Amino acid sequence: MPLRAVIKAGGSKGVDRDAVADLVAAVARQDEIVLVHGASAETDRIAEAMGVPQEQIASPSGHVSRRTDRRTLEVFAMAALGVENFHYVEKLQQRGIDAVGLSGLSGRLLVAKKKDVRAVKNGKTILLRDDYTGTVEAVNLPLLAQLIGPGRVPVIAPLALSTDNEALNVDGDRVAARIAVAIDADALLILTNVPGLLRDIDDPSSLVAETTLEEAETLAHGRMKKKILAAREALEAGVEEVVIRSATGDPAVRTVIRA
Amino acid sequence: MPLRAVIKAGGSKGVDRDAVADLVAAVARQDEIVLVHGASAETDRIAEAMGVPQEQIASPSGHVSRRTDRRTLEVFAMAALGVENFHYVEKLQQRGIDAVGLSGLSGRLLVAKKKDVRAVKNGKTILLRDDYTGTVEAVNLPLLAQLIGPGRVPVIAPLALSTDNEALNVDGDRVAARIAVAIDADALLILTNVPGLLRDIDDPSSLVAETTLEEAETLAHGRMKKKILAAREALEAGVEEVVIRSATGDPAVRTVIRA
Numbered sequence: 001m002p003l004r005a006v007i008k009a010g011g012s013k014g015v016d017r018d019a020v021a022d023l024v025a026a027v028a029r030q031d032e033i034v035l036v037h038g039a040s041a042e043t044d045r046i047a048e049a050m051g052v053p054q055e056q057i058a059s060p061s062g063h064v065s066r067r068t069d070r071r072t073l074e075v076f077a078m079a080a081l082g083v084e085n086f087h088y089v090e091k092l093q094q095r096g097i098d099a100v101g102l103s104g105l106s107g108r109l110l111v112a113k114k115k116d117v118r119a120v121k122n123g124k125t126i127l128l129r130d131d132y133t134g135t136v137e138a139v140n141l142p143l144l145a146q147l148i149g150p151g152r153v154p155v156i157a158p159l160a161l162s163t164d165n166e167a168l169n170v171d172g173d174r175v176a177a178r179i180a181v182a183i184d185a186d187a188l189l190i191l192t193n194v195p196g197l198l199r200d201i202d203d204p205s206s207l208v209a210e211t212t213l214e215e216a217e218t219l220a221h222g223r224m225k226k227k228i229l230a231a232r233e234a235l236e237a238g239v240e241e242v243v244i245r246s247a248t249g250d251p252a253v254r255t256v257i258r259a
Numbered sequence: 260m261p262l263r264a265v266i267k268a269g270g271s272k273g274v275d276r277d278a279v280a281d282l283v284a285a286v287a288r289q290d291e292i293v294l295v296h297g298a299s300a301e302t303d304r305i306a307e308a309m310g311v312p313q314e315q316i317a318s319p320s321g322h323v324s325r326r327t328d329r330r331t332l333e334v335f336a337m338a339a340l341g342v343e344n345f346h347y348v349e350k351l352q353q354r355g356i357d358a359v360g361l362s363g364l365s366g367r368l369l370v371a372k373k374k375d376v377r378a379v380k381n382g383k384t385i386l387l388r389d390d391y392t393g394t395v396e397a398v399n400l401p402l403l404a405q406l407i408g409p410g411r412v413p414v415i416a417p418l419a420l421s422t423d424n425e426a427l428n429v430d431g432d433r434v435a436a437r438i439a440v441a442i443d444a445d446a447l448l449i450l451t452n453v454p455g456l457l458r459d460i461d462d463p464s465s466l467v468a469e470t471t472l473e474e475a476e477t478l479a480h481g482r483m484k485k486k487i488l489a490a491r492e493a494l495e496a497g498v499e500e501v502v503i504r505s506a507t508g509d510p511a512v513r514t515v516i517r518a
Binding site: 049083098 | 305308309310333336337338339340341342344345348349352353357358359360361362364365366367402405406411418420424425426
């Protein structure tokens with residue numbers, strides 16, 4: 001019986017698309033794979049070229065994220081659909097995999113609730129009305145299921161449709177977790193530009209090979225926190241394991257998280 | 260019985276996406292519609308912002324077109340998938356139509372033969388080896404058919420996969436014609452930024468309301484020639500009529516071409 005897995009390819013600098021495509025193609029010949037990708041480095045690159053200023057916002061709890069006004073959302077769509085998704089579909093087709101690229105807007109694949117984004121500015125907390133980020137609430141499983149199978153891979157750009165039919169930027173790690181739950185995946189594999197979870201963030205040799213969700217939450221810092229949140233969403237809903245590792249290098253160098 | 264039609268929305272300046280989406284949504288509630296779009300104005304805009312020089316080439320027969328090296332192909336993908344396709348899918352979803360956006364690479368929807376592009380430079384004809392344009396030879400009808408139906412519209416970006424699995428830029432009008440033939444469409448509607456075919460190119464009042472393919476070929480100049488070539492491909496393969504008109508304005512102002 002084929003395994004089912006969701007593979008998330010990070011959009012940060014240092015994530016090698018060819019390495020991701022090699023890995024996806026190797027497993028997708030026999031297993032059932034969905035690829036979800038990010039687009040953050042390309043968003044930065046395009047925003048700079050197009051002269052769209054990028055702003056970081058800090059939430060009241062101290063979490064720092066990208067301010068996504070409508071112009072930035074449109075840049076994100078260019079990066080996610082026009083660069084990352086396009087390249088992954090082409091690279092998978094070149095490796096003999098029949099990839100289908102979609103954003104979550106298509107066929108209402110991902111429907112999301114718009115976030116109430118609060119930002120701290122000059123010591124005051126304000127609600128940002130024109131922020132286009134959301135949290136996925138529903139996955140169109142019948143549509144996705146049509147595209148999954150040995151040798152076939154849906155490639156999903158993390159854009160969703162809001163309940164008001166506006167396009168929203170949604171977190172790629174959490175989209176991957178939601179899809180893993182929806183398709184009843186055995187595993188969620190998060191490919192990033194670091195080898196996994198470190199016990200000591202300054203010591204690459206302190207990689208944690210296997211851990212529990214509880215321990216992972218105490219070890220995660222910065223952007224890794226979002227990945228562990230995604231891991232929690234997947235594991236609590238029945239996905240057996242979440243693996244975090246680099247897209248390149250030894251596949252045995254990784255962190256496996258189990259509930 | 261629902262009608263079947265392919266609607267092609269031009270990518271030139273002056274084609275109003277909201278007007279296109281209004282028109283598509285109005286007919287797609289009862290009829291079976293495929294939307295194909297261009298991306299030329301967005302390609303120019305992004306190429307300029309990203310500093311990718313654009314070159315026009317003249318064929319030995321005098322036809323002028325965009326030089327599509329790999330960098331320009333990638334800009335075209337950003338424009339077609341990341342801007343035009345994204346906006347059309349969002350606008351159709353906002354109008355209650357369940358749009359699914361795809362490029363021709365996805366699911367090998369469009370397979371094309373790479374063109375031997377010959378260009379005249381300083382009086383000499385040369386073969387451009389790194390030109391990524393093609394002519395569609397096959398449409399994946401089973402995939403497309405899954406996405407067509409009342410209230411559902413596939414939105415197709417004119418990129419295809421070559422027989423060597425490279426991405427190619429393909430002409431949107433001719434893609435629309437090939438898809439019209441593949442789905443056995445009743446009509447092909449080409450929405451552009453001019454009201455139709457003019458008997459005298461300098462006299463807007465000389466619009467030809469109805470004509471034959473033969474007459475249309477004698478009247479077409481410049482970019483209109485490609486549309487008439489697409490019309491020929493559609494009509495010769497059994498599509499009943501090809502309509503060329505502006506996306507905005509009175510729908511009765513148009514040119515209807517029949518075999």
